[in-house]
Amino acid sequence: MALQATALVPATFSVTKEGKSSASFKDSDLFGISLSGHVKANFSSSALRCKREFNQRTGAVRAQTTATATPAIDRPAMDGKKTLRKGSVIITGASSGLGLATAKALAETGKWHVIMACRDFLKAERAAKSAGMSKENYTIMHLDLASLDSVRQFVDSYKRSGRPLDVLVCNAAVYQPTAKEPSFTAEGFELSVGINHLGHFLLSRLLLDDLKQSDYPSKRLIIVGSITGNTNTLAGNVPPKANLGDLRGLTGGLNGLNSSTMIDGGEFDGAKAYKDSKVCNMLTMQEFHRRFHEETGITFASLYPGCIATTGLFREHIPLFRLLFPPFQKYITKGFVSEEEAGKRLAQVVSDPSLMKSGVYWSWNKDSASFENQLSAEASDQEKARKIWELSEKLVGLA
Ligand code: LMG
Ligand code: NDP
Ligand code: PMR
Numbered sequence: 219m220a221l222q223a224t225a226l227v228p229a230t231f232s233v234t235k236e237g238k239s240s241a242s243f244k245d246s247d248l249f250g251i252s253l254s255g256h257v258k259a260n261f262s263s264s265a266l267r268c269k270r271e272f273n274q275r276t277g278a279v280r281a282q283t284t285a286t287a288t289p290a291i292d293r294p295a296m297d298g299k300k301t302l303r304k305g306s307v308i309i310t311g312a313s314s315g316l317g318l319a320t321a322k323a324l325a326e327t328g329k330w331h332v333i334m335a336c337r338d339f340l341k342a343e344r345a346a347k348s349a350g351m352s353k354e355n356y357t358i359m360h361l362d363l364a365s366l367d368s369v370r371q372f373v374d375s376y377k378r379s380g381r382p383l384d385v386l387v388c389n390a391a392v393y394q395p396t397a398k399e400p401s402f403t404a405e406g407f408e409l410s411v412g413i414n415h416l417g418h419f420l421l422s423r424l425l426l427d428d429l430k431q432s433d434y435p436s437k438r439l440i441i442v443g444s445i446t447g448n449t450n451t452l453a454g455n456v457p458p459k460a461n462l463g464d465l466r467g468l469t470g471g472l473n474g475l476n477s478s479t480m481i482d483g484g485e486f487d488g489a490k491a492y493k494d495s496k497v498c499n500m501l502t503m504q505e506f507h508r509r510f511h512e513e514t515g516i517t518f519a520s521l522y523p524g525c526i527a528t529t530g531l532f533r534e535h536i537p538l539f540r541l542l543f544p545p546f547q548k549y550i551t552k553g554f555v556s557e558e559e560a561g562k563r564l565a566q567v568v569s570d571p572s573l574m575k576s577g578v579y580w581s582w583n584k585d586s587a588s589f590e591n592q593l594s595a596e597a598s599d600q601e602k603a604r605k606i607w608e609l610s611e612k613l614v615g616l617a
Pocket of ligand 2 (some may be wrong): 310311312313314315316317335336337338341361362363364365388389390391392413442443444445496522523524525526527528529530531532
Protein backbone atom coordinates (compact mmCIF):
# COMPACT_ATOMS: atom_id res chain seq x y z
CA MET A 219 0.00 0.00 0.00
CA ALA A 220 2.76 2.36 1.01
CA LEU A 221 4.45 1.68 -2.27
CA GLN A 222 1.28 2.37 -4.18
CA ALA A 223 0.77 5.67 -2.43
CA THR A 224 4.34 6.67 -2.94
CA ALA A 225 4.22 5.59 -6.49
CA LEU A 226 1.59 8.17 -7.23
CA VAL A 227 3.72 11.04 -6.15
CA PRO A 228 5.39 12.75 -9.02
CA ALA A 229 9.08 13.38 -8.52
CA THR A 230 8.17 16.94 -9.33
CA PHE A 231 6.53 17.27 -5.95
CA SER A 232 9.85 17.86 -4.38
CA VAL A 233 10.34 21.01 -6.39
CA THR A 234 9.31 23.96 -4.33
CA LYS A 235 8.26 26.07 -7.22
CA GLU A 236 5.22 24.34 -8.59
CA GLY A 237 6.18 24.97 -10.92
CA LYS A 238 20.82 0.30 -41.13
CA SER A 239 23.51 -1.22 -41.48
CA SER A 240 24.66 -1.62 -45.14
CA ALA A 241 28.00 -3.24 -44.31
CA SER A 242 28.18 -6.99 -44.10
CA PHE A 243 24.90 -7.50 -42.28
CA LYS A 244 21.76 -5.56 -42.96
CA ASP A 245 18.86 -5.27 -40.58
CA SER A 246 16.48 -5.42 -43.45
CA ASP A 247 17.79 -8.43 -45.23
CA LEU A 248 18.87 -11.89 -44.36
CA PHE A 249 22.26 -10.65 -43.19
CA GLY A 250 21.09 -8.75 -42.27
CA ILE A 251 14.61 8.18 -3.14
CA SER A 252 13.85 10.95 -1.28
CA LEU A 253 10.46 9.37 -1.45
CA SER A 254 8.89 9.57 1.94
CA GLY A 255 9.21 13.32 2.37
CA HIS A 256 6.76 13.95 -0.40
CA VAL A 257 4.14 11.39 0.26
CA LYS A 258 1.67 13.87 1.69
CA ALA A 259 0.48 14.85 -1.72
CA ASN A 260 -2.76 13.25 -2.83
CA PHE A 261 -4.48 12.62 -6.10
CA SER A 262 -6.25 15.92 -6.37
CA SER A 263 -3.16 17.91 -5.56
CA SER A 264 -1.42 15.91 -8.21
CA ALA A 265 -3.98 16.96 -10.77
CA LEU A 266 -3.83 20.52 -9.56
CA ARG A 267 -0.10 20.52 -9.77
CA CYS A 268 -0.32 19.30 -13.30
CA LYS A 269 -2.38 22.31 -14.23
CA ARG A 270 -0.09 24.70 -12.43
CA GLU A 271 2.93 23.14 -14.03
CA PHE A 272 1.24 23.62 -17.38
CA ASN A 273 0.51 27.26 -16.72
CA GLN A 274 3.99 28.03 -15.55
CA ARG A 275 5.67 26.25 -18.39
CA THR A 276 3.69 27.95 -21.05
CA GLY A 277 6.05 30.86 -21.43
CA ALA A 278 9.21 28.82 -21.64
CA VAL A 279 7.75 26.25 -23.94
CA ARG A 280 6.28 28.83 -26.26
CA ALA A 281 9.77 30.08 -26.97
CA GLN A 282 10.78 26.61 -28.08
CA THR A 283 8.06 26.20 -30.65
CA THR A 284 9.67 28.55 -33.07
CA ALA A 285 12.94 26.65 -32.98
CA THR A 286 11.69 23.08 -33.35
CA ALA A 287 9.11 21.05 -35.13
CA THR A 288 7.75 19.48 -31.96
CA PRO A 289 3.98 19.15 -32.14
CA ALA A 290 2.27 22.09 -30.55
CA ILE A 291 -1.17 22.40 -29.14
CA ASP A 292 -3.03 25.37 -30.37
CA ARG A 293 -4.32 26.97 -27.25
CA PRO A 294 -5.12 30.63 -26.99
CA ALA A 295 -2.74 32.22 -24.51
CA MET A 296 -3.21 35.52 -22.72
CA ASP A 297 -1.28 37.33 -25.39
CA GLY A 298 -3.11 35.54 -28.16
CA LYS A 299 -0.09 33.50 -29.29
CA LYS A 300 -0.15 29.73 -29.76
CA THR A 301 1.28 27.69 -26.94
CA LEU A 302 2.00 24.08 -26.24
CA ARG A 303 1.98 22.01 -23.12
CA LYS A 304 4.46 19.41 -22.05
CA GLY A 305 3.71 15.98 -23.47
CA SER A 306 3.09 13.13 -21.05
CA VAL A 307 4.73 9.83 -21.92
CA ILE A 308 4.58 6.57 -20.00
CA ILE A 309 7.61 4.30 -20.48
CA THR A 310 7.50 0.81 -19.01
CA GLY A 311 10.80 -0.60 -17.75
CA ALA A 312 12.45 2.82 -17.61
CA SER A 313 14.75 1.78 -14.77
CA SER A 314 17.51 0.57 -17.07
CA GLY A 315 18.77 0.12 -20.60
CA LEU A 316 16.70 1.40 -23.49
CA GLY A 317 13.82 2.64 -21.33
CA LEU A 318 16.08 4.72 -19.13
CA ALA A 319 18.03 6.14 -22.06
CA THR A 320 14.77 7.11 -23.76
CA ALA A 321 13.41 8.69 -20.58
CA LYS A 322 16.59 10.70 -20.28
CA ALA A 323 16.57 11.79 -23.92
CA LEU A 324 12.95 12.95 -23.67
CA ALA A 325 13.33 14.60 -20.27
CA GLU A 326 16.33 16.57 -21.47
CA THR A 327 14.27 18.29 -24.16
CA GLY A 328 12.14 19.92 -21.44
CA LYS A 329 9.12 19.16 -23.62
CA TRP A 330 8.15 15.87 -22.03
CA HIS A 331 7.11 14.69 -18.62
CA VAL A 332 8.16 11.05 -18.39
CA ILE A 333 6.20 8.62 -16.27
CA MET A 334 8.64 5.85 -15.49
CA ALA A 335 6.49 2.74 -14.97
CA CYS A 336 8.76 0.40 -13.06
CA ARG A 337 8.60 -2.66 -10.84
CA ASP A 338 11.44 -1.51 -8.60
CA PHE A 339 10.77 1.99 -7.34
CA LEU A 340 14.10 2.53 -5.64
CA LYS A 341 16.08 1.27 -8.60
CA ALA A 342 14.15 3.61 -10.86
CA GLU A 343 14.74 6.58 -8.58
CA ARG A 344 18.47 5.88 -8.42
CA ALA A 345 18.61 5.35 -12.17
CA ALA A 346 16.86 8.64 -12.91
CA LYS A 347 19.17 10.46 -10.54
CA SER A 348 22.34 8.96 -11.90
CA ALA A 349 21.15 9.70 -15.44
CA GLY A 350 20.99 13.33 -14.33
CA MET A 351 17.25 13.69 -14.97
CA SER A 352 15.81 16.68 -13.24
CA LYS A 353 12.90 16.11 -10.91
CA GLU A 354 10.35 18.24 -12.67
CA ASN A 355 10.70 16.09 -15.77
CA TYR A 356 9.70 12.70 -14.42
CA THR A 357 7.41 10.75 -12.13
CA ILE A 358 7.97 7.19 -11.02
CA MET A 359 4.97 4.92 -10.72
CA HIS A 360 4.90 1.31 -9.67
CA LEU A 361 4.07 -1.26 -12.35
CA ASP A 362 4.83 -4.96 -12.27
CA LEU A 363 3.88 -6.42 -15.63
CA ALA A 364 4.11 -9.92 -14.15
CA SER A 365 0.84 -9.23 -12.34
CA LEU A 366 -2.36 -8.22 -14.10
CA ASP A 367 -3.62 -6.79 -10.78
CA SER A 368 -0.61 -4.51 -10.74
CA VAL A 369 -1.34 -3.47 -14.32
CA ARG A 370 -4.92 -2.61 -13.37
CA GLN A 371 -3.80 -0.71 -10.27
CA PHE A 372 -1.29 1.24 -12.29
CA VAL A 373 -3.96 2.22 -14.79
CA ASP A 374 -6.37 3.28 -12.01
CA SER A 375 -3.68 5.37 -10.35
CA TYR A 376 -2.74 6.99 -13.62
CA LYS A 377 -6.32 7.86 -14.45
CA ARG A 378 -6.81 9.34 -10.97
CA SER A 379 -3.65 11.43 -11.27
CA GLY A 380 -5.45 13.65 -13.75
CA ARG A 381 -2.54 13.71 -16.15
CA PRO A 382 -3.27 13.46 -19.83
CA LEU A 383 -1.68 10.55 -21.71
CA ASP A 384 -0.07 11.43 -25.01
CA VAL A 385 2.33 8.55 -25.66
CA LEU A 386 2.62 5.06 -24.21
CA VAL A 387 5.85 3.11 -24.72
CA CYS A 388 5.73 -0.62 -24.02
CA ASN A 389 9.43 -1.26 -23.50
CA ALA A 390 9.93 -3.54 -20.51
CA ALA A 391 11.03 -7.11 -21.16
CA VAL A 392 12.69 -10.13 -19.67
CA TYR A 393 14.92 -12.65 -21.43
CA GLN A 394 15.68 -16.03 -19.86
CA PRO A 395 18.14 -17.75 -22.21
CA THR A 396 19.60 -20.08 -19.59
CA ALA A 397 16.44 -21.09 -17.72
CA LYS A 398 16.00 -24.86 -17.64
CA GLU A 399 12.50 -24.62 -16.25
CA PRO A 400 9.81 -22.05 -16.95
CA SER A 401 8.78 -19.46 -14.40
CA PHE A 402 5.37 -17.85 -14.22
CA THR A 403 3.53 -14.60 -13.71
CA ALA A 404 1.05 -14.09 -10.86
CA GLU A 405 -1.73 -15.41 -13.11
CA GLY A 406 0.32 -18.43 -14.15
CA PHE A 407 1.46 -17.44 -17.63
CA GLU A 408 4.99 -18.34 -18.74
CA LEU A 409 7.03 -15.31 -17.60
CA SER A 410 8.53 -13.90 -20.81
CA VAL A 411 5.35 -13.97 -22.86
CA GLY A 412 3.41 -13.00 -19.70
CA ILE A 413 5.46 -9.86 -19.10
CA ASN A 414 6.61 -8.88 -22.57
CA HIS A 415 3.30 -9.49 -24.34
CA LEU A 416 0.29 -10.15 -22.07
CA GLY A 417 1.08 -7.51 -19.40
CA HIS A 418 1.64 -4.91 -22.09
CA PHE A 419 -1.45 -6.04 -24.00
CA LEU A 420 -3.67 -5.37 -20.98
CA LEU A 421 -1.88 -2.11 -20.18
CA SER A 422 -2.28 -0.70 -23.64
CA ARG A 423 -5.88 -1.84 -23.98
CA LEU A 424 -6.80 -0.17 -20.69
CA LEU A 425 -5.00 3.06 -21.58
CA LEU A 426 -6.21 3.28 -25.17
CA ASP A 427 -9.10 5.50 -24.19
CA ASP A 428 -6.80 7.92 -22.42
CA LEU A 429 -4.63 8.16 -25.51
CA LYS A 430 -7.74 8.68 -27.58
CA GLN A 431 -8.82 11.54 -25.36
CA SER A 432 -5.45 13.28 -25.52
CA ASP A 433 -5.55 16.66 -27.25
CA TYR A 434 -1.87 16.43 -28.10
CA PRO A 435 -1.33 16.76 -31.86
CA SER A 436 0.50 13.44 -32.16
CA LYS A 437 -0.50 10.67 -29.84
CA ARG A 438 1.31 7.38 -30.11
CA LEU A 439 1.41 3.82 -28.83
CA ILE A 440 4.81 2.23 -29.29
CA ILE A 441 5.64 -1.42 -28.66
CA VAL A 442 9.32 -2.31 -28.80
CA GLY A 443 10.01 -5.19 -31.19
CA SER A 444 13.22 -6.85 -32.28
CA ILE A 445 15.21 -8.24 -35.17
CA THR A 446 15.52 -11.58 -33.38
CA GLY A 447 11.77 -12.19 -33.78
CA ASN A 448 12.05 -11.65 -37.53
CA THR A 449 13.14 -14.74 -39.42
CA ASN A 450 13.73 -12.71 -42.61
CA THR A 451 17.05 -11.63 -41.02
CA LEU A 452 20.27 -13.42 -40.15
CA ALA A 453 19.82 -12.57 -36.47
CA GLY A 454 16.34 -14.06 -36.59
CA ASN A 455 17.77 -17.31 -37.90
CA VAL A 456 20.05 -17.98 -34.95
CA PRO A 457 18.46 -20.93 -33.19
CA PRO A 458 16.08 -21.22 -31.51
CA LYS A 459 13.92 -19.39 -34.03
CA ALA A 460 10.68 -17.61 -33.23
CA ASN A 461 7.66 -19.63 -34.26
CA LEU A 462 4.14 -19.26 -32.92
CA GLY A 463 2.86 -22.37 -34.69
CA ASP A 464 -0.88 -22.88 -34.43
CA LEU A 465 -1.02 -21.03 -31.09
CA ARG A 466 -2.12 -24.13 -29.19
CA GLY A 467 -0.03 -23.25 -26.10
CA LEU A 468 -1.39 -19.72 -25.97
CA THR A 469 -4.89 -21.08 -26.40
CA GLY A 470 -4.28 -23.28 -23.35
CA GLY A 471 -2.98 -20.38 -21.24
CA LEU A 472 0.79 -21.08 -21.23
CA ASN A 473 0.53 -22.50 -17.73
CA GLY A 474 2.42 -25.76 -18.04
CA LEU A 475 -0.45 -27.64 -16.41
CA ASN A 476 -3.10 -28.36 -18.98
CA SER A 477 -1.11 -26.63 -21.70
CA SER A 478 2.43 -26.09 -22.89
CA THR A 479 4.33 -23.05 -21.60
CA MET A 480 5.25 -22.20 -25.19
CA ILE A 481 2.90 -20.44 -27.62
CA ASP A 482 3.42 -23.13 -30.28
CA GLY A 483 2.82 -25.94 -27.78
CA GLY A 484 6.47 -27.10 -27.69
CA GLU A 485 8.99 -27.75 -24.92
CA PHE A 486 9.99 -24.76 -22.79
CA ASP A 487 12.89 -22.76 -24.25
CA GLY A 488 13.53 -19.36 -22.68
CA ALA A 489 15.31 -17.86 -25.69
CA LYS A 490 12.49 -18.95 -27.99
CA ALA A 491 9.83 -17.67 -25.57
CA TYR A 492 11.47 -14.23 -25.69
CA LYS A 493 11.61 -14.20 -29.48
CA ASP A 494 8.00 -15.42 -29.68
CA SER A 495 6.99 -12.61 -27.31
CA LYS A 496 8.62 -10.07 -29.63
CA VAL A 497 6.62 -11.49 -32.56
CA CYS A 498 3.48 -10.98 -30.44
CA ASN A 499 4.59 -7.38 -29.75
CA MET A 500 5.01 -6.63 -33.45
CA LEU A 501 1.74 -8.36 -34.40
CA THR A 502 -0.12 -6.52 -31.62
CA MET A 503 1.09 -3.15 -32.88
CA GLN A 504 -0.26 -3.95 -36.35
CA GLU A 505 -3.57 -5.21 -35.01
CA PHE A 506 -3.97 -2.01 -32.99
CA HIS A 507 -3.27 -0.08 -36.17
CA ARG A 508 -5.92 -1.97 -38.15
CA ARG A 509 -8.53 -1.70 -35.44
CA PHE A 510 -7.99 1.79 -34.09
CA HIS A 511 -5.81 4.06 -36.18
CA GLU A 512 -8.51 5.50 -38.39
CA GLU A 513 -11.01 5.97 -35.59
CA THR A 514 -8.62 7.45 -33.02
CA GLY A 515 -5.82 9.09 -34.99
CA ILE A 516 -3.34 7.35 -32.71
CA THR A 517 -0.03 6.38 -34.32
CA PHE A 518 0.85 2.76 -33.61
CA ALA A 519 4.49 1.82 -34.13
CA SER A 520 7.13 -0.75 -33.35
CA LEU A 521 10.89 -0.68 -33.81
CA TYR A 522 14.18 -2.47 -33.67
CA PRO A 523 16.46 0.00 -31.94
CA GLY A 524 19.70 -1.82 -32.85
CA CYS A 525 21.65 -4.33 -30.83
CA ILE A 526 22.17 -2.71 -27.42
CA ALA A 527 24.50 -5.47 -26.28
CA THR A 528 25.34 -3.87 -22.91
CA THR A 529 21.90 -3.72 -21.29
CA GLY A 530 20.43 -5.67 -18.42
CA LEU A 531 18.50 -7.80 -20.89
CA PHE A 532 21.41 -10.25 -20.93
CA ARG A 533 21.74 -10.42 -17.13
CA GLU A 534 20.74 -14.08 -17.05
CA HIS A 535 23.09 -15.13 -19.83
CA ILE A 536 26.37 -16.89 -19.03
CA PRO A 537 29.31 -14.60 -18.20
CA LEU A 538 31.24 -15.63 -21.32
CA PHE A 539 28.34 -14.54 -23.49
CA ARG A 540 28.10 -11.20 -21.71
CA LEU A 541 31.81 -10.69 -22.20
CA LEU A 542 31.91 -11.59 -25.90
CA PHE A 543 28.53 -10.38 -27.11
CA PRO A 544 29.35 -6.62 -27.19
CA PRO A 545 32.63 -6.99 -29.18
CA PHE A 546 30.93 -9.55 -31.45
CA GLN A 547 28.18 -7.08 -32.27
CA LYS A 548 30.56 -4.11 -32.51
CA TYR A 549 33.25 -5.60 -34.71
CA ILE A 550 31.67 -8.54 -36.51
CA THR A 551 27.99 -7.88 -37.18
CA LYS A 552 28.37 -4.12 -36.74
CA GLY A 553 24.85 -4.10 -35.36
CA PHE A 554 25.91 -2.65 -32.01
CA VAL A 555 24.41 0.58 -30.72
CA SER A 556 25.03 2.30 -27.41
CA GLU A 557 22.23 2.73 -24.92
CA GLU A 558 22.38 6.46 -25.53
CA GLU A 559 22.02 6.11 -29.29
CA ALA A 560 19.20 3.58 -28.94
CA GLY A 561 17.46 5.95 -26.49
CA LYS A 562 17.62 8.72 -29.08
CA ARG A 563 16.09 6.38 -31.64
CA LEU A 564 13.14 5.45 -29.46
CA ALA A 565 12.75 9.10 -28.47
CA GLN A 566 12.36 9.86 -32.19
CA VAL A 567 9.56 7.34 -32.46
CA VAL A 568 7.92 9.07 -29.48
CA SER A 569 8.17 12.64 -30.67
CA ASP A 570 9.66 13.17 -34.09
CA PRO A 571 7.11 14.63 -36.52
CA SER A 572 8.69 12.69 -39.39
CA LEU A 573 7.93 9.38 -37.68
CA MET A 574 4.20 9.87 -37.41
CA LYS A 575 3.13 7.15 -39.82
CA SER A 576 1.09 4.42 -38.17
CA GLY A 577 1.56 0.66 -38.54
CA VAL A 578 5.31 0.94 -39.12
CA TYR A 579 8.20 -1.15 -37.79
CA TRP A 580 11.11 1.32 -37.68
CA SER A 581 14.78 0.49 -38.01
CA TRP A 582 17.91 2.60 -38.52
CA ASN A 583 20.69 2.24 -41.09
CA LYS A 584 24.42 2.53 -40.50
CA ASP A 585 24.18 6.31 -40.67
CA SER A 586 21.54 6.19 -37.97
CA ALA A 587 18.80 7.28 -40.37
CA SER A 588 15.37 5.78 -39.76
CA PHE A 589 13.58 3.66 -42.35
CA GLU A 590 10.41 1.57 -42.54
CA ASN A 591 11.55 -2.01 -42.22
CA GLN A 592 9.97 -5.23 -43.48
CA LEU A 593 8.68 -7.72 -40.98
CA SER A 594 8.99 -11.49 -41.45
CA ALA A 595 6.04 -13.43 -42.89
CA GLU A 596 4.95 -14.57 -39.44
CA ALA A 597 5.42 -11.16 -37.82
CA SER A 598 3.12 -9.65 -40.45
CA ASP A 599 0.53 -12.43 -40.62
CA GLN A 600 -2.84 -10.68 -40.24
CA GLU A 601 -4.77 -13.79 -39.39
CA LYS A 602 -2.32 -14.68 -36.62
CA ALA A 603 -2.45 -11.13 -35.34
CA ARG A 604 -6.22 -11.34 -35.05
CA LYS A 605 -6.10 -14.72 -33.29
CA ILE A 606 -3.44 -13.56 -30.84
CA TRP A 607 -5.51 -10.47 -30.09
CA GLU A 608 -8.58 -12.53 -29.35
CA LEU A 609 -6.77 -15.17 -27.31
CA SER A 610 -4.91 -12.49 -25.35
CA GLU A 611 -8.19 -10.73 -24.59
CA LYS A 612 -9.47 -13.91 -23.01
CA LEU A 613 -6.31 -14.56 -21.03
CA VAL A 614 -6.13 -11.06 -19.52
CA GLY A 615 -9.83 -10.96 -18.73
CA LEU A 616 -11.03 -8.50 -21.36
CA ALA A 617 -13.31 -10.96 -23.12
C1 LMG B 1 21.15 -20.42 -28.39
O1 LMG B 1 22.29 -20.79 -29.10
C2 LMG B 1 21.36 -20.80 -26.95
O2 LMG B 1 21.36 -22.17 -26.85
C3 LMG B 1 20.21 -20.23 -26.13
O3 LMG B 1 20.44 -20.45 -24.79
C4 LMG B 1 20.04 -18.76 -26.41
O4 LMG B 1 21.13 -18.06 -25.92
C5 LMG B 1 19.91 -18.52 -27.89
O5 LMG B 1 19.41 -16.92 -29.52
C6 LMG B 1 19.77 -17.07 -28.21
O6 LMG B 1 21.03 -19.04 -28.55
C7 LMG B 1 22.09 -20.60 -30.44
C8 LMG B 1 23.41 -20.40 -31.17
C9 LMG B 1 24.56 -20.55 -30.28
O7 LMG B 1 23.55 -21.39 -32.14
C10 LMG B 1 23.97 -20.96 -33.31
O8 LMG B 1 24.03 -19.79 -33.58
C11 LMG B 1 24.36 -22.05 -34.23
C12 LMG B 1 25.55 -21.66 -34.98
C13 LMG B 1 26.70 -21.38 -34.09
C14 LMG B 1 27.97 -21.65 -34.80
C15 LMG B 1 28.94 -20.59 -34.55
C16 LMG B 1 29.57 -20.15 -35.81
C17 LMG B 1 28.84 -19.02 -36.37
C18 LMG B 1 29.22 -18.67 -37.75
C19 LMG B 1 28.60 -17.38 -38.16
C20 LMG B 1 29.60 -16.40 -38.58
C21 LMG B 1 29.58 -15.16 -37.77
C22 LMG B 1 30.75 -14.98 -36.90
C23 LMG B 1 30.46 -15.45 -35.56
C24 LMG B 1 31.62 -15.40 -34.65
C25 LMG B 1 31.32 -16.01 -33.34
C26 LMG B 1 31.51 -17.49 -33.31
C27 LMG B 1 31.53 -18.05 -31.94
O9 LMG B 1 25.50 -19.73 -30.83
C28 LMG B 1 26.58 -19.57 -30.10
O10 LMG B 1 26.71 -20.08 -29.04
C29 LMG B 1 27.58 -18.66 -30.68
C30 LMG B 1 28.36 -18.04 -29.64
C31 LMG B 1 27.65 -16.85 -29.09
C32 LMG B 1 27.74 -15.68 -30.00
C33 LMG B 1 28.02 -14.44 -29.30
C34 LMG B 1 29.43 -14.31 -28.92
C35 LMG B 1 30.37 -14.63 -29.98
C36 LMG B 1 31.61 -13.86 -29.82
C37 LMG B 1 32.69 -14.29 -30.66
C38 LMG B 1 33.58 -13.22 -31.15
C39 LMG B 1 33.74 -12.04 -30.25
C40 LMG B 1 34.74 -11.15 -30.80
C41 LMG B 1 36.05 -11.28 -30.13
C42 LMG B 1 36.92 -12.35 -30.70
C43 LMG B 1 37.18 -13.45 -29.74
C44 LMG B 1 37.91 -14.61 -30.33
C45 LMG B 1 37.81 -15.84 -29.58
P1 NDP C 1 16.88 -4.04 -19.72
O1 NDP C 1 16.89 -5.33 -18.98
O2 NDP C 1 17.97 -3.08 -19.48
O3 NDP C 1 15.51 -3.29 -19.48
C1 NDP C 1 14.31 -3.98 -19.32
C2 NDP C 1 13.42 -3.22 -18.36
O4 NDP C 1 12.21 -3.93 -18.19
C3 NDP C 1 14.04 -3.05 -16.98
O5 NDP C 1 13.80 -1.74 -16.57
C4 NDP C 1 13.26 -4.03 -16.14
O6 NDP C 1 13.12 -3.65 -14.78
C5 NDP C 1 11.91 -3.95 -16.82
N1 NDP C 1 11.06 -5.06 -16.44
C6 NDP C 1 11.34 -6.39 -16.49
N2 NDP C 1 10.33 -7.08 -15.97
C7 NDP C 1 9.38 -6.21 -15.58
C8 NDP C 1 8.12 -6.33 -14.95
N3 NDP C 1 7.63 -7.50 -14.58
N4 NDP C 1 7.42 -5.20 -14.71
C9 NDP C 1 7.92 -4.00 -15.03
N5 NDP C 1 9.11 -3.82 -15.62
C10 NDP C 1 9.83 -4.92 -15.87
O7 NDP C 1 16.82 -4.44 -21.27
P2 NDP C 1 16.75 -3.53 -22.60
O8 NDP C 1 16.81 -2.12 -22.26
O9 NDP C 1 17.72 -4.10 -23.54
O10 NDP C 1 15.31 -3.90 -23.15
C11 NDP C 1 14.32 -2.94 -23.41
C12 NDP C 1 13.52 -3.35 -24.61
O11 NDP C 1 14.34 -3.35 -25.77
C13 NDP C 1 12.91 -4.75 -24.53
O12 NDP C 1 11.60 -4.69 -25.04
C14 NDP C 1 13.79 -5.57 -25.46
O13 NDP C 1 13.07 -6.66 -26.00
C15 NDP C 1 14.10 -4.53 -26.50
N6 NDP C 1 15.26 -4.81 -27.32
C16 NDP C 1 16.51 -4.87 -26.77
C17 NDP C 1 17.60 -5.12 -27.57
C18 NDP C 1 18.98 -5.21 -27.04
O14 NDP C 1 19.87 -5.51 -27.82
N7 NDP C 1 19.20 -4.99 -25.74
C19 NDP C 1 17.45 -5.29 -29.02
C20 NDP C 1 16.08 -5.21 -29.49
C21 NDP C 1 15.04 -4.95 -28.66
P3 NDP C 1 14.30 -3.85 -13.71
O15 NDP C 1 15.23 -2.73 -13.94
O16 NDP C 1 13.56 -3.76 -12.42
O17 NDP C 1 14.90 -5.18 -13.98
MG1 PMR D 1 22.63 -12.15 -32.56
C1 PMR D 1 23.49 -9.00 -38.35
C2 PMR D 1 23.72 -9.88 -37.48
C3 PMR D 1 23.18 -9.94 -36.11
C4 PMR D 1 22.44 -9.01 -35.39
C5 PMR D 1 22.02 -7.64 -35.81
C6 PMR D 1 22.14 -9.61 -34.13
C7 PMR D 1 21.37 -9.00 -33.13
N1 PMR D 1 22.72 -10.87 -34.09
C8 PMR D 1 23.37 -11.09 -35.30
C9 PMR D 1 24.06 -12.23 -35.67
C10 PMR D 1 24.33 -13.34 -34.86
N2 PMR D 1 23.91 -13.48 -33.58
C11 PMR D 1 25.10 -14.50 -35.23
C12 PMR D 1 25.75 -14.70 -36.59
C13 PMR D 1 25.11 -15.33 -34.15
C14 PMR D 1 25.75 -16.70 -34.05
C15 PMR D 1 27.11 -16.59 -33.61
C16 PMR D 1 24.37 -14.69 -33.11
C17 PMR D 1 24.17 -15.22 -31.85
C18 PMR D 1 23.38 -14.62 -30.87
C19 PMR D 1 23.06 -15.14 -29.58
C20 PMR D 1 23.52 -16.40 -28.96
N3 PMR D 1 22.72 -13.39 -31.04
C21 PMR D 1 22.02 -13.17 -29.92
C22 PMR D 1 22.20 -14.21 -29.03
C23 PMR D 1 21.40 -13.91 -27.87
O1 PMR D 1 21.29 -14.55 -26.85
C24 PMR D 1 20.63 -12.64 -28.15
C25 PMR D 1 19.20 -13.04 -28.30
O2 PMR D 1 18.83 -13.73 -29.19
O3 PMR D 1 18.34 -12.57 -27.42
C26 PMR D 1 17.00 -12.97 -27.65
C27 PMR D 1 21.18 -12.16 -29.48
C28 PMR D 1 20.92 -11.01 -30.22
N4 PMR D 1 21.44 -10.82 -31.49
C29 PMR D 1 21.06 -9.59 -31.94
C30 PMR D 1 20.24 -8.98 -30.94
C31 PMR D 1 19.61 -7.63 -31.06
C32 PMR D 1 20.18 -9.83 -29.89
C33 PMR D 1 19.43 -9.50 -28.61
C34 PMR D 1 18.06 -9.92 -28.83
C35 PMR D 1 16.93 -8.95 -28.70
O4 PMR D 1 16.97 -8.04 -27.94
O5 PMR D 1 15.91 -9.17 -29.35
